[in-house]
Amino acid sequence: MIRRVGFYGEFSSRNPDASAPSIRDDVRFHALFDEAQILEYMSSCREIYTTVGADLDVISDDEEFVAGAGSLITDGTWVWPLELQYYIRRYHVELPEDFLAAVRAANYTPPKVSSARYVEIVDDLFGPSAFGEGANREEGRGGFFSWYLSDLTSHSWGRLLGALESAGLNTRHLLTEDVFLARTGKGGSDSLPVRDLPGMAEVLAGPGDGEFELHLWLALDTYTIVRVRRLDDTTTAVVYDIAHLQEPEREEVVAALVRVLDEFRDDCQGFVLDRTGRSSRDAWDSLVLERAWPSEPFPDSVAVDADLDALPSGSGAVTRTEYGHLAVFNRNRVDGAQA
Template structure:
């Protein structure tokens, strides 16, 4: 893809077939113009798929394309490859119904240009009345491993999946109002502060000396505590399912800036990508106030090592993660990001690992 800001990895595989007797995922909508850097010339051209009119049930087709399960998230946007006059948010993200997989931007090309889709894919949509079926965690994991052959960020330095991985956001100092908006955006993206079954809030406070965190009893409105972490840190569990959560840690740097660290440690690939997808959606809503972010799925670096990079424009002195974003209005020519791909994301400049970097055979 031309500009994906949350990691770029090669996604080439046969249209269908079997691996060890299991049915492979079918791919649709991966036109060669979507990957101009290393396009597969045997892939179809989007120009050949354009039609003057859509199908009679095009509204249902569009609904189906929007209802799939996202299994890989990309932040940023790409230009319409036909006219170049429109940006497509999230282009590069991957969506599936368990049988088929397509890039999220396919919806745009069907809606605007009535791009023609294979008859067997249309038959699948019509048979389900235009609602993609839910995809189990096991099936998501099968698809992810099949597509990526084991993601290059699958294991951290400790050899454990997701070991010490994190997604840090640098924001202005939180107020009760901005904390409330933060929690609302997270919940809308699928990360809930209250446990889905019990309704409990798991909110912890640690002292300045880094001692053991203690559960805050009768916390009241968590937005107020997030806005005033005191002299230490506060941590909040954000639930994506009744047995799956990420921990949000709020660390105040000074009177004008705060770091939100979302832990990815201990999450397996499907759950981790689901959490990352939710965080990407939430951050997109808060982008205007974001001063930078770091996504390190494998925990190759320490989250505190990035404070000087994001706040002062210093060169990195730690292994490069999946993506780093810095404020382009403050630091015009950041250095030290090697061969990482560079793209714009509003006022942020985002550096991401290339698709082929660290890829496995």
């Protein structure tokens, strides 16, 4: 059983338990002698669930935003919301003694956690196979992360591909250095003989019917397929398929993509993150192009222009956060968490 720390009542968007304590009761005027080491430990642990956006500081009146609020971090024994680290740093929020004792006993060095343990943690938090193989069996569905980007020239494509590589998503296979880039259309799929980033950027920015398909490698046997579709003269859909990935690799890819998206948020007209393929990926094109919410089950996260802040009927329990010029609607995932 995973142990929880820092799920306060003020974090109600991710903790519907009314009995959760208030973070204000744990605010302290002075930092612990080893607060810096504890924060370094927590920052070095693995992000096991990623949300996009920012929540307002629940204590201050100065409208300070906490980026990534709602994401979950784990060291294999404990799990906490990413924003807890912000509140420790700013308000010296008190932590349970058994958590502190474990961190100090580890000499402030996070343990190595096996992939099997991460699967157990995901099952504990979200239920068995929440993001696993059995979640995508409905015909026509599958996990995806769609970005709607504007004005993708060969220059901006070069920047984007470079940022993906810096985040650990490589355009070349890590062993063979092969590149897989193809154009798909009514006549099938044609592999394109491109060997370097400038060449890939030039191809992806060029006109043409159909869509492009590119493989990005996280490890020798782990990759995500990127599908690029030109929707109109100013909007390109860049869709990352994550249906075939298992935990923890799926969340590693999602976290890497969120880091890259953060660099391109000014060029982003919207995005949709759906880990388990609750909704059809193509249906969301209308939200960006026509400002019309599709009649689809609500995915994990949807970002739209902040001016379009009305939710469709039947969207379920969601929370609205900020992300630059975008409003992000995150579907609640963690139930019954305790501080």
